[in-house]
Amino acid sequence: MAGEKNGEGKEAKEERKELIKLESGEAEQPFRWSAGTYGSRFLSELRDNCRFVGVRCPCCGRVYVPPRRVCGPCFRELTELVPVSDEGEVITFTVVSFGFVDPSTGRQKPVPYGYAVIKLDGADTYILHYLDETDPGKIKVGARVKAVFAEERSGSMLDVKHFALLRA
Numbered sequence: 001m002a003g004e005k006n007g008e009g010k011e012a013k014e015e016r017k018e019l020i021k022l023e024s025g026e027a028e029q030p031f032r033w034s035a036g037t038y039g040s041r042f043l044s045e046l047r048d049n050c051r052f053v054g055v056r057c058p059c060c061g062r063v064y065v066p067p068r069r070v071c072g073p074c075f076r077e078l079t080e081l082v083p084v085s086d087e088g089e090v091i092t093f094t095v096v097s098f099g100f101v102d103p104s105t106g107r108q109k110p111v112p113y114g115y116a117v118i119k120l121d122g123a124d125t126y127i128l129h130y131l132d133e134t135d136p137g138k139i140k141v142g143a144r145v146k147a148v149f150a151e152e153r154s155g156s157m158l159d160v161k162h163f164a165l166l167r168a
């Protein structure tokens with residue numbers, strides 16, 4: 001063995017193996033990032049008031065949710081924050097049956113669950129979120145939905161537990 005030829009004993013080799021095991025284990029990697037001025041306002045409105053806010057373009061009138069600083073098509077700075085509804089419509093959807101790790105939580109959400117592109121009333125852009133329905137036969141494009149907020153909120157999109165289908 002190469003280690004023994006270099007004078008390295010069996011004990012030292014075992015110690016080195018252990019070190020490699022430790023390095024390949026799980027490691028906590030804490031980090032922080034800024035949501036920005038408008039992103040922070042959007043998330044704090046969810047957390048503190050169970051309310052969605054967007055921003056309206058003074059040029060074309062589009063309302064962006066979540067709010068952003070610039071309207072791409074008009075290349076104008078956006079400053080007018082506006083409330084939008086917690087109800088909206090399903091633009092498209094899927095029912096997730098194959099679990100994967102949610103990057104926002106680091107945990108796998110139990111399957112199945114509904115996932116939809118939603119246009120809130122008063123908004124011109126879409127958000128992605130969970131649905132409370134898992135039967136694809138009961139979800140329709142154009143279905144009306146309403147946000148259900150979590151009891152405990154921390155300033156994240158998961159302050160909305162899911163969107164509930166509104167039955168006609």
Ligand SMILES: [Zn+2]
Nearest residue numbers: 057060071074
């Ligand atoms: Zn615009």
